[in-house]
Amino acid sequence: MMQFAEMQFAQIPGGRIEYRWIGPQDMDMPVLVFLHEGLGCVAMWRDFPDSVAAATGLPVLVYSRIGYGASSPCALPRPITYMHDDALIHLPHLLAALGIRCHILIGHSDGASIALIHAGSNPPPDLLGIAVMAPHSYGEAVSFGSIQAAHAAYATGDLRARLAKYHGDNVDCAFRGWCDSWLNPDFGHWNIEAEVARITLPVLAIQGEGDEYGTLRQIETIKTLAKGRVETLVLPQCGHSPHKDQPEAVCQAIAGFTAALRRGMPPQGN
Secondary structure: OOOOOOOEEEEEOOEEEEEEEEOOOOOOOOEEEEEOOOOOOOHHHOOHHHHHHHHHOOOEEEEOOOOOOOOOOOOOOOOOOHHHHHHHHHHHHHHHHOOOOOEEEEEEOHHHHHHHHHHOOOOOOOEEEEEEEOOOOEOOHHHHHHHHHHHHHHHHOOHHHHHHHHHHHHHHHHHHHHHHHHHOHHHHHOEOHHHHHOOOOOEEEEEEOOOOOOOOHHHHHHHHHOOOOEEEEEEOOOOOOHHHHOHHHHHHHHHHHHHHHHHOOOOOOO
16 A cells, blocks of 8 residues: 655645645755645545656645645635635645745646636746646536535435545535535636636646536637647546546656656756
8 A cells, every 4th residue: 555655734824734745855846736626635636646756756745725634624605716715825825835936736626727727817937837637617517517416415425424534524614615615606607717818838638528527618718718838638438537537647648748847947046
């Protein structure tokens, strides 16, 4: 069994953040920063970040956002702007607290949207690019339908118990903060296409053909709107979690993408 690095904690203005650091703590190297899905946390990535660290040779930061895992709880209900808050407030605070300069974001689902917002809203000059899996730039009927099904499973099935293994006392923060926000009638107006249209950095966009939370219009939108170089990868026999359904293909794509970003890096100063 994979032995995970010891969990660590950082304090930011929004609360306590749990994180894992994988690989060398060399801040002259780009750090791959993983942003989890709407129900995720550090532990739910399992060993995929370790595989990416090994394939790229780069240090990796994996963390649980406020309200997830062993991080501080959040207030409920979450605001509709919760992904903007994570992208523009909590993430910059965490990078500063850990002394991370040059970095690449790797996001899944909500985490992918957070990466898009961060990259399209006056990003720091040391952000090299972003890799997004199953991203959302807006809600779709399939998204809301699948979240309604998750709502029912949480209320009447064993979903709450299964998530509690990862989130502990934060289980309701994690689920209700995500589900209730997406099912709020006002969320029908949530849209980050304006942020996507301002992205000038390279983007790798990955989606499964069988994604139960979004259609392929999502990565097509990114390719159409973003101003930087956009690579897309559509995976057959793959659902909403490409890193679980097709881990080797996703790891290889990220390794190639990050290698290209590093070739374009300017020399590091003192």
